[in-house]
Each structure stands twice: as C-alpha cells, then as structure tokens.
Amino acid sequence: MPQELDPSAPHVSKAPSTSFRPSRRTFIKVGVAAGAALLLIRWWDQKRAPSGPSMRSGLSPGARAVFAAVIPVMLDGALPRGDAAAPVETLHAIEEAIAGLPPAARDELEELCSLLDFAPARCLLAGVWSPWSQASAEAVAAFLGRWRESRFALLRSGYGALHQLVLGAWYAQPRAWPAIGYAGPPSLGAA
C-alpha cells in the first residue's frame, strides 16, 4: 500500500514474492502501514465524535513543527526575505484560525497533524525522512508536490487543508499586501 502511494520512496521495496514466510521486515512494514492507514481512516471518517477541546488552546508541539516546516516552503517567494517575524506571525495566525473552527473541523486538523507527525506516516506517506524540525526545504516541497496532485483524493484533501490554512493566514495579514498591489480596505472618512 505505501509503495503505491509513492513508488519513488527509497526505503520501501516491493513486497517479497519469492518467500512464502513473511520476514520480520515485512511484518514491521505491514504494522507500520496499518498504523498509518488507521490514522488516515480517522482523518477521512468525519462522523466520529469530536473530542471537544482539541486545538482550542493552541497547537500541539508536533502540529507546530509540521506548520513551522511547511510555512517557509509554501510561502517561498511570498515571505519577505530576512523578516524573521513573518513566519512566526503566520504560525500564530494559523493557530488563531484553527481555534475559530468548530470542534469537528479542529479534530480533523488535529488528525492530519498527528498523521504527519507520526514518523512512519511522515516517511511513507509524506516521503519526508527526517523530523519536520530538520527537514530540508527540498524535502518539504517534494512532499507538497506529491500530495497536491496525488492520485489519492485523501492526500489531495490533506494538501488542500494545508494550502488553505497557510496561504489564507499569510494573505490575511496587512504585511502581505504591499507585494500584491492591494492597499487594504478603503477609508470610510471621518467617523
């Protein structure tokens, strides 16, 4: 299953066809795939009961690491160079945006972040082989590209969630507007 998701993933070999006895390695892979699939199914299944307080008072450290890695790559060419505050402010804006969503939507995003932060899923589904805090921009960009046009609608929807949150959070900020020729809302005159 993971091979299908990403045929180019280096650590995933084709299922061994020459042996009838499952090797320890195969067994581990099946376990990992099942774990990833379980998380994926939970991300997909929207009829679960929302747990309530998730993501209401901020992102988990794992979710924050995912966004911290994705923000500079998704906003490459948009974030002003040398402006260290811009990605930080964008992360805050994402956190704020998620907190404003209803419980069911917050839960879905938490599932997505848990999935991406689950090392086997990060490797096999996202193709990012180092922890998010150490992932190279190239690896993150490759992940985004792979999910953007994946043949699996589920992965495309995961990309869609990141796209909407990150790009929406950046362009909602006045600091993003000079570069795009938007002067901000007009004045209504003296109050």
Add this chain to the structure above:
Amino acid sequence: MTPDSPSPGDPFRAGVENGWKVIDASALREDRTIDAEIAIVGTGAGGGIAAEILAGAGLSVVMIEEGPLATSSDFHMREAEAYPQLYQESAARKTKDRAINILQGRCVGGGTTVNWTSSFRTPAATLAHWAREYGLAGFGERDLAPWFDRMERRLAIAAWTVAPNENNAALRRGGEALGIRVDAIRRNVRDCWNLGYCGMGCPTNAKQSMLATTIPAALEHGATLLTRTRALSLRHVDGRATALDCAGLDARGTDPTSRRITVRAKTFIAAGGAIGTPALLLRSKLPDPHAVVGKRTFLHPTVVSAALMPEKVDGFAGAPQSIYSDHFLASDVSGPMGYKLEVPPVHPVLAAITLPGDGDAHARSMRELAHMQVTIALMRDGFHHESAGGTVGLRADGTPVLDYPLTDYFWDGARRALLTMAEIQFAAGAKTVMPVHASGPRYGSWAEARKGIAALALAPLLAPVFSAHVMGGCPIGADAERSAVDSTGRHRQLENLYVFDGSLFPTSIGANPQLSIYAIVAKLASGLAAALRA
C-alpha cells in the same frame, strides 16, 4: 453618497440601546425558557422575511440565530475578521470528501449579511420545471410576480446604474466580442458607496440585507432575538411540535456551552438554511416516511477561471457583481449541465486559497492580483437524473455534514464552463488564462487553452469547486412521497412546523437564490399569518 461622506450611523446598535429585545446566549448566566406564538430558527433570507411578516401581523415572535449579532460598526472590511465572525466554519465549510468549499453566512441576517447583493427573480424555466416535474401549483411566474414586486420594493432591488468595475466589465466586453449575451445584475442596495466589500458585511448599511431591514422591523414590533443560540432539536407529541431545545454557544461561537434555552411556541418555523434545516429535522427524529429530508441538496457547484489583463483590474474594489451571462443556461433544463457566468470579488484571502499551487508559483500569481480578472461558472444542478445533489448527514456530535458527489455529468459541464470562460477572457483582452486547477496551467492564447483544457484531468480536489448557494433538502411539493412540506410550507407530519428557507426548493434555482427565497417565503409567511389570524 461618496466615500468622502461622513461615516453612517449604526441603526441596529441604536435600536438595541433603545430597548430591542436581543439576548446573547454566550453571556447567559442561567438556563432560560421563552414563550412565544412563533419561533423562527434562523435569521437569513427566509427567517428574516418571515419574522417581519409575522411580527407585523401582531404575533409574538422569537428568532433563534446560531451566529453572532454583528452590525455595521463591526464591519471593518477585513477578511481575517469577517470570515470567522460571519460565516459557517470560518468560510471553510467543506463537503464530506472536502472537494467543495461552501461559503455560507452564519450571523444575524445569515447569508444576506454577506452575500454579493445579486438579485434575480426565479428563472421561468425553473418554475416551469417545478410545476411539470413536481406538480407544484401556485408557484408559476404569474403567481409569484406580485411577491417579487413586493420584495423588490421592500429591499430596494433595482437596476444598478453605476459603471461596473473592471472585473465585471471584462465579462461584458468578452461576451459582447463573441456574441454571447450579457446583462446587468440588479442589486438590493440604497445609496451604495461602491466599495466592494459586500462579502464582509456592509459597513454603510447600503445593502438591504435582513440585518438592515426586516429584523429591525420585527424587533420594532416587539420580537425577541436570541443570538449564539444553536437549535438542537424539536420536541414533538402526537404530530405537534411543543418546544425547541437550544444550546448556548461560547463567546467565540465555536463550542456549545452547558447553557440551555427552551423555546415554547404554538408554531415553529425552520429557516436555518439548506444544511441547517434538514439537520434540525434529522436531530429531532421527526417522522420522514419517504426519506426525503436532507436528500437532493443542491449547491450551484462553481468552477473558476483567472486571467491576467494588460491593464489593472483591481477586482477587490467596486460592486462585486454587476454583470452576468445566462447564455449557457438553456431553457431546456433537462440536457447537459448549464451554467451561469458571473465574477467574484478578488480579495487577498479569497484569491490566495483559490489560486493553485504554493511557493514561487503561487507567489507569482498573487503578485499579479491587481491585474487579475476572475470569472466563475455556477452550475445548475438538480434538473437531470445524473444530478441528484447531495445528502445532509449528522456527525456524532449532531453537527451536519453534506455529502455531495461530483459526477461525470458535472465534470462534463465544468470542462465546457472552463473552456467558455477562457474564450471570453481572451476575447476581453487577457494575456494569460489560468483555469483554477491543481496542476497550475497558464495558457497564452485561446488556441492553447482550448487544447489544454480539453486534456485537463478533472476530478475532486484537482479542480477546486466552490458553492455560495445551498438549496433543497426539504422540498415543497404536491406529491406526499417526494416532498417534506406541502404547498403552504407546512411539514407533512407535524401540523405546526413550517419550513421557510432555501431548503424548500425541489432543484437548484439557476440564479443567485436570495430573491427566490424572499418572494416564496413572503407568500408562504403571509399565508400562515392569515391562517393564524383566522
């Protein structure tokens, strides 16, 4: 008026200060029980019109709104504030597979507070289809004409005589160059400042939304308005609804609190929109012997084409919608999917989440924002056996989710619409056309676009689909097996429950639905008022 005029006042806030009965359930310290003759769930196009008519008839009315009360002085024309405050799920509501993003109001005034003011009478072809296919009597063009007249007068719906902004003008120019008929859109505004921020709440009260018109009128008649109050379910005994159980929401409006509000009334009106109303009926476990509630929900699923113009477009400024084309809506509704062409406002966040890709490619598109012309095609759904719409279901916490499969019939129409829009945009002078698609295509000529769009892989979450019009799910009709309510809007199983909103429609409208809701609800609510006074 011009933008140099002094800031207008906030009549709604003044009314509250002068004693209108408005209760914010997020601030309640104890549970409440409220009695009224009429309880109306929802304050959008349907609930607002019903409230004015019924309160005006001398009946005691309580309005129950899930969203907050935000008024003109709260409307700062900022997407970062407006979307979380005024829209369902911060304007990011999705269908079950996340392939369609639904823009739906959730505030006092509902969709009318945030819509783009486009006002169309229900197309004759749609009404004829309802009469023919659903046996609906009394809703023909001539039957509804007096109701349209009345609503147009009430809400100042008239021709918009100001020159269209360049985003709209390009649709007209391209259409005319190709011999495609385009027309001007009528709008529900008085003394409009032509700012372009209708979607974030009108800061000048020019838009004749329910927030600016009928809800103040109902409150002036003594009605009560509950805000941040979620209608959970109707209690019912022996074919009559007896009480509505509601939960308060927290100050942010996202999570229910433990505060309970019970509304006891003689008559209940469901007007929570075409996702909220079926969800309320489903949560209440009302009898539904033919399983029609929450089925056949329609969206006008919408695809998008962006274009780069040599001159500035500034699509974020000026009345967002003033030109349209119905050239591709055949009067024979039963054929391949037809579509209405319009343009959207082009604000930074809306553009950013719509334009495909990320990194440099996305940043480049965004830097071209001021030169970007955007056209949208609203697909007319619900008229063909391969266009059965979606189904409203409930999550474990009782909140609704819409499952809307995008069929081959839809994608065939979407591809034709993307072709049409590209051709019009090039005819209007575009240098580049970018159908909105995950692969990020950019075409430099109509010939290139025609070839490219024909080969595009169209599938959910590859070609983004939007909706701003949710309709159907509690259809009105003559046939008890295919309708949730009879031709007076009365629920077929509960004698004192009425549905007065866009969920009444047996199909989509084929035009922006606000005026259809106003006129049909005005007719039904007037009938109810007369029946209750008799």
